[in-house]
Amino acid sequence: xxxxxxxxxxxxxxxxxxxxxxxxxxxxxxxxxxxxxxxxxxxxxxxxxxxxxxxxxxxxxxxxxxxxxxxxxxxxxxxxxxxxxxxxxxxxxxxxxxxxxxxxxxxxxxxxxxxxxxxxxxxxxxxxxxxxxxxxxxxxxxxxxxxxxxxxxxxxxxxxxxxxxxxxxxxxxxxxxxxxxxxxxxxxxxxxxxxxxxxxxxxxxxxxxxxxxxxxxxxxxxxxxxxxxxxxxxxxxxxxxxxxxxxxxxxxxxxxxxxxxxxxxxxxxxxxxxxxxxxxxxxxxxxxxxxxxxxxxxxxxxxxxxxxxxxxxxxxxxxxxxxxxxxxxxxxxxxxxxxxxxxxxxxxxxxxxxxxxxxxxxxxxxxxxxxxxxxxxxxxxxxxxxxxxxxxxxxxxxxxxxxxxxxxxxxxxxxxxxxxxxxxxxxxxxxxxxxxxxxxxxxxxxxxxxxxxxxxxxxxxxxxxxxxxxxxxxxxxxxxxxxxxxxxxxxxxxxxxxxxxxxxxxxxxxxxxxxxxxxxxxxxxxxxxxxxxxxxxxxxxxxxxxxxxxxxxxxxxxxxxxxxxxxxxxxxxxxxxxxxxxxxxxxxxxxxxxxxxxxxxxxxxxxxxxxxxxxxxxxxxxxxxxxxxxxxxxxxxxxxxxxxxxxxxxxxxxxxxxxxxxxxxxxxxxxxxxxxxxxxxxxxxxxxxxxxxxxxxxxxxxxxxxxxxxxxxxxxxxxxxxxxxxxxxxxxxxxxxxxxxxxx
Numbered sequence: 001x002x003x004x005x006x007x008x009x010x011x012x013x014x015x016x017x018x019x020x021x022x023x024x025x026x027x028x029x030x031x032x033x034x035x036x037x038x039x040x041x042x043x044x045x046x047x048x049x050x051x052x053x054x055x056x057x058x059x060x061x062x063x064x065x066x067x068x069x070x071x072x073x074x075x076x077x078x079x080x081x082x083x084x085x086x087x088x089x090x091x092x093x094x095x096x097x098x099x100x101x102x103x104x105x106x107x108x109x110x111x112x113x114x115x116x117x118x119x120x121x122x123x124x125x126x127x128x129x130x131x132x133x134x135x136x137x138x139x140x141x142x143x144x145x146x147x148x149x150x151x152x153x154x155x156x157x158x159x160x161x162x163x164x165x166x167x168x169x170x171x172x173x174x175x176x177x178x179x180x181x182x183x184x185x186x187x188x189x190x191x192x193x194x195x196x197x198x199x200x201x202x203x204x205x206x207x208x209x210x211x212x213x214x215x216x217x218x219x220x221x222x223x224x225x226x227x228x229x230x231x232x233x234x235x236x237x238x239x240x241x242x243x244x245x246x247x248x249x250x251x252x253x254x255x256x257x258x259x260x261x262x263x264x265x266x267x268x269x270x271x272x273x274x275x276x277x278x279x280x281x282x283x284x285x286x287x288x289x290x291x292x293x294x295x296x297x298x299x300x301x302x303x304x305x306x307x308x309x310x311x312x313x314x315x316x317x318x319x320x321x322x323x324x325x326x327x328x329x330x331x332x333x334x335x336x337x338x339x340x341x342x343x344x345x346x347x348x349x350x351x352x353x354x355x356x357x358x359x360x361x362x363x364x365x366x367x368x369x370x371x372x373x374x375x376x377x378x379x380x381x382x383x384x385x386x387x388x389x390x391x392x393x394x395x396x397x398x399x400x401x402x403x404x405x406x407x408x409x410x411x412x413x414x415x416x417x418x419x420x421x422x423x424x425x426x427x428x429x430x431x432x433x434x435x436x437x438x439x440x441x442x443x444x445x446x447x448x449x450x451x452x453x454x455x456x457x458x459x460x461x462x463x464x465x466x467x468x469x470x471x472x473x474x475x476x477x478x479x480x481x482x483x484x485x486x487x488x489x490x491x492x493x494x495x496x497x498x499x500x501x502x503x504x505x506x507x508x509x510x511x512x513x514x515x516x517x518x519x520x521x522x523x524x525x526x527x528x529x530x531x532x533x534x535x536x537x538x539x540x541x542x543x544x545x546x547x548x549x550x551x552x553x554x555x556x557x558x559x560x561x562x563x564x565x566x567x568x569x570x571x572x573x574x575x576x577x578x579x580x581x582x583x584x585x586x587x588x589x590x591x592x593x594x595x596x597x598x599x600x601x602x603x604x605x606x607x608x609x610x611x612x613x614x615x616x617x618x619x620x621x622x623x624x625x626x627x628x629x630x631x632x633x634x635x636x637x638x639x640x641x642x643x644x645x646x647x648x649x650x651x652x653x654x655x656x657x658x659x660x661x662x663x664x665x666x667x668x669x670x671x672x673x674x675x676x677x678x679x680x681x682x683x684x685x686x687x688x689x690x691x692x693x694x695x696x697x698x699x700x701x702x703x704x705x706x707x708x709x710x711x712x713x714x715x716x717x718x719x720x721x722x723x724x725x726x727x728x729x730x731x732x733x734x735x736x737x738x739x740x741x742x743x744x
Contacts, residue, residue, distance in 0.1 A: 001025050007034055007569035008465045009450065010048040011115040011443045013629050015040070015182040016450050016457075017189045018570060019048050021468060028052025028444070028468075038571040039461045040189030045182060046627045050638045051444065055469070059635055059704055060425045061439035062472060072415065072433045073701040082474060083493065086482055088436050090492035092419040096392040097130075097487060103362070106134040106381060106390040110398025111142070111630055114452045117536040118440070118476035121451075123396055125503060126480045129487035133359060134381055134390055135372040141404050142304060143185055144729040145312035148369060151354030152596040153320055155586030157370050158455060161320060161335035162186045163299040164577055165194040165458050168333040169203035170291060170298035174230050174319070175305020175735075176207075179214035180624040184303050187450070187457040192218070194458070203297075206288065208233070208280075209305060210621055211649070211691060212684040224686040227619045228736030229278040230302065231311035231606055233285065234318035235269035236278075240289035241325050242266050248293065248327035255582050258595025262321065265595075265603050273610060279686070293326045297333025300326075305621070308734035311606055312726040317599050324592065329581075336577040337584055340454035341462035341550070341560055342543035344514055351586025356598060356728060362388045364723075366730050374730030375404045376722040382413035392419035394483070397440075401430040402631045402697055405720035405732050406672055411700075423479055426632050427704035429697065440476035444468040449540045449565075462549075462560065463571030464540065477536050500535035507539050511546035517555035526553055532562050549574055598728055605727075618654065620668070620719060620737040623693045631695035634708040644678070646713030649691040650741070652681045658741055665744035668692070670737065673718035676744045690741065692716040694734075 006021045018037025022030040031051055033044035054060070064085030069076030080088070096104050107127050113119035127135055139147070147157035163171060165188055176184065178191035188194055195218065198205055204220035207213070208230070216222040225233060241247045242263040249256055271282035292298050300322050306315040320335065328334030339345060357367030363380040366373055373381075378400065382390045393414070401407040401414070407429075414420060414433035422434040431437050440446075448465040474482075474496075481496035508526045512518040518526070532541040541562035544550050551559030564572060587593050627639040634640055648668060650660070660666055662681045667674055668690070677692065685691055697715025698708035717734070724733040 003029075006468045007037070008444070008468060009448050009463055010051065011448055012047040012051070012633070013182050014184050014187050014453055014456070015045075015189045015191065016187050016453050017043055017045070017048055018463070019044065019051070021051065023468065028055060034570060036570040038573040039459065039463070043190035043193065046639060047629060047633065050636050053636045053638050055442045055444045057635060059706055060442070061427065061437060064439065065427070065437050067435050075702065077427070085436055085438060086486070086492040089421055089483065090486050092435055093392060093421065093486060096419055097489065101388055102131040103134050103388040104391045105130050105132045106136065106378065106393045107132065108375070108378065108393065108395045108398050108400055109137040110396065110400075110403070111138040112397040115450070116397070116446075116476065117449060117451065117540065118446065118480065119396060121503070121536055121539050122477050122480035122484070125499065126484045126487065129484045130394070131487075133368070136375045136378050137372055138375065138398060138403060139370075139372070140374045140376065140730045141308070141732045141734065143307055144369060144731045145307040145316040145726055146185055148313045148356065148729040149316035149320060151370075152599060153317065153592055153594065154584065155351045155353050155588070157354060159337060159584055159586070160185060160456060161323070161329065161337055162456055162458055163301040164333050164336045165191070165198070166576070168198060168297050168299050169201065170295040171195070171198060171203075171205040172208065172288065172292065172300045173205060173215070174208040174300070174302040174315075175307070176301060176303035177209070177213040177215045177624050179218065180626045185456055186301065186303075187453040210686050210689045211623070223280050223284065226277065226279045227621045227689060228309040228311070229609070230306040230309065231314040231318055232269065232274050232609060233278045233280055234315060234322055235266055235606070236271045236274040236285050237289045237292070237322055238262065238318065238325060239266040239269045240271065240286050241293060243270070244290070246290065246293040247325050249324065250327045250331070252324060252329060252581065252592060255585070256324065256592040256594055257589060258593055259325075261595035261600065265600065268607055268610060277609060277612060292322070292328070298326070298328050299323060299334045305735055307731060308622070309736055310724060310726055310733045311602075312731045313728035314599065314602055314606055321594060324594065330579045332576070337580040338455055338457045338460055338577055339548050339580065340457065340460065341574060342451060342540065342547045343455070344546065345548050346583050346586070348582045348585070348590070350588055350590040353586065353588040362386070366725070369730050374725055374732065375400060376725055376730070376732045378404065379406065379410040379413045379722065382416065383409070391417060393417055394421045394423075395430060395434070396423045396480075398424075399428050399430045399631045401700070402695055402715055402717065405717055405722040407697070407715055407717050408673060409722065421483070423476065426635065428632065429700040429703055432700060432702040438479050439473075440479060441471040441473065442469070445471035446475065447534060447537050451540070459576055460574035461571050462544065462565060462574060463569070464537070464562075464565040465569065466566070475534070477534075504535060504538050504542070507542040511542055515546055515552055515555065517552055521553070529553060530562075537562070602728055617738040617740050618688055618690050620716070620739045621689055621691050621735045622716065623649065623691045625693060628693065628695060634696065634698060634711070635705045637707050640707060640711055644711065646693055646696040646711070647678045647680045649682055649685050650679050651683060651685050651687045651689070654687055655679065655681050660741065660743060667742050667744045668719060668739050669742075670719055670739045672721045675714040675716070675718050677714045690739065
């Protein structure tokens with residue numbers, strides 16, 4: 001077979017880097033960064049280099065499997081045909097579907113769906129067909145606070161402002177470690193290089209983090225902050241702006257309401273009051289607030305370390321509020337909004353706004369947020385008797401036993417289900433409880449376009465990648481379409497084409513409604529003009545041609561077409577971020593609502609922390625590694641080779657007080673659970689804080705992850721309480737968890 005080269009967007013993290021794959025004899029022989037990619041310019045990390053190993057992983061499922069024994073710990077899996085698999089899905093799921101309560105079915109969607117066209121475009125249709133309110137996802141162990149804050153401020157959870165890294169001269173970064181993560185909720189290939197460029201043009205960046213991370217090592221200044229106190233420190237920064245008359249709204253003065261209210265609420269958070277709680281000196285806080293206000297191009301950016309706390313939404317809101325009040329929102333070098341190719345610009349005017357708690361979860365009464373409940377309460381809904389108890393569960397690309405709080409309790413709940421269906425490439429710690437596993441194709445067997453991530457990009461770009469290999473089985477769109485049909489009561493053998501046609505025609509109808517130039521043109525005519533072949537690509541083509549830069553199906557000659565995307569695999573540069581206000585606003589008032597009622601009410605809860613530090617013991621925080629993102633990456637040998645990475649970091653002085661030495665096995669415990677792990681002593685972590693990485697614990701019986709099992713590590717979420725949530729977003733508190741440490 002001839003050697004071929006393929007341009008490809010990496011689907012393994014949020015950086016969306018361009019790769020060049022060399023294929024020889026039907027296998028990936030090499031992966032390198034694509035120097036011609038308009039966005040990443042040749043940058044690559046170990047995750048992208050491992051795509052070939054993922055495609056060839058012998059543990060990755062290629063055909064459906066059905067569990068024949070009742071006990072999931074036994075190896076009773078049988079490979080079956082796709083028709084047999086869907087027949088088994090229909091047999092198990094139909095009795096629950098025919099019951100009076102559709103809420104007896106739950107759905108959990110994992111993080112990889114964000115990187116997958118099929119999961120994004122077809123998962124929504126499947127959930128709609130199931131008709132259940134019991135929707136859960138990885139969002140509530142990650143970024144939901146930012147979505148809620150954006151919804152309250154700007155009217156839409158999708159209106160997330162990102163730092164304009166390529167033009168800023170001063171960046172304050174909290175709870176983020178892009179040297180290890182490549183960036184998050186901020187799509188920026190070669191994030192470290194962009195940070196170096198800030199310094200190269202005479203600017204500086206400051207890192208606020210309990211650990212002196214790799215990013216902090218490169219920063220101009222590192223501030224060690226007590227975990228979970230980010231919202232307090234940000235309010236102290238806001239206090240300085242008001243106290244010293246440094247608030248400067250600029251062009252947003254006439255577009256913003258609630259400024260006076262926030263000024264009043266900030267009075268209690270003087271840096272001198274907050275300093276003993278956060279660990280950041282008052283004079284440092286005042287200096288940075290002054291520098292932020294005085295620097296023409298400056299921005300504040302907060303990420304997962306600030307979101308996964310008990311005040312996650314307040315911290316996320318305070319980042320945007322600080323950018324706005326210092327004059328750095330919607331301006332070059334500040335916090336700005338992308339305009340991706342698949343979206344149409346909005347016309348200014350009041351919108352529908354955003355509401356929390358349209359309904360509440362059955363057991364704990366948690367408010368619904370963006371159509372879902374907290375992942376931390378999934379076990380409650382399975383284990384608690386009564387009407388609406390979850391008896392059947394569908395998981396799509398998720399491993400909540402490892403990635404959500406109190407995974408051991410969730411595992412007990414999954415054992416009790418009468419029906420569990422998983423769309424997943426692995427038999428892992430969660431899917432081992434499934435009755436049927438339907439494996440999707442490899443990422444290299446499907447096309448790619450970053451629907452979600454281009455909405456978080458630091459530059460407007462568009463890139464579509466064709467499949468590298470021909471898929472051996474059905475596409476994930478076909479799999480989800482067939483599950484959709486079963487949920488609608490159709491036979492398992494129904495052709496999924498009916499769902500494909502419905503989604504394409506629905507997308508065309510929406511595009512027609514949004515574009516007056518298409519009025520009166522038959523849907524059949526528009527459909528006939530599509531050139532993409534796969535259903536998911538036809539949906540992308542509709543969005544792009546009807547989007548901000550598109551040809552409007554011929555109504556805007558010279559506009560972007562799918563042919564251009566297809567013929568330009570290195571991507572199309574659509575230019576730097578541009579101001580988007582007021583058009584972007586979807587609040588009911590048509591203004592930036594700086595003091596929405598839920599935020600004002602939660603500030604009263606935050607004020608209770610001003611009395612001093614809470615609780616006793618050491619505080620546990622998470623940790624990222626460049627070679628790790630989701631738990632399944634631990635089964636790729638190129639990513640786990642080398643030194644052990646699942647260990648507890650601890651400050652030497654804390655260890656000395658407890659009689660602990662480097663290399664000791666220690667027991668980390670609290671009321672939720674305990675783990676035994678090797679300790680590493682380092683002064684890179686502040687006193688009173690310990691750190692474990694996320695996503696380990698690969699020692700469950702019945703799973704089939706041979707490489708991960710060689711280095712199982714421990715599950716940090718064994719220590720995460722399921723009842724300690726950010727009340728506005730339902731996000732789990734994964735950082736700042738009190739624990740006790742002792743010799744094992």
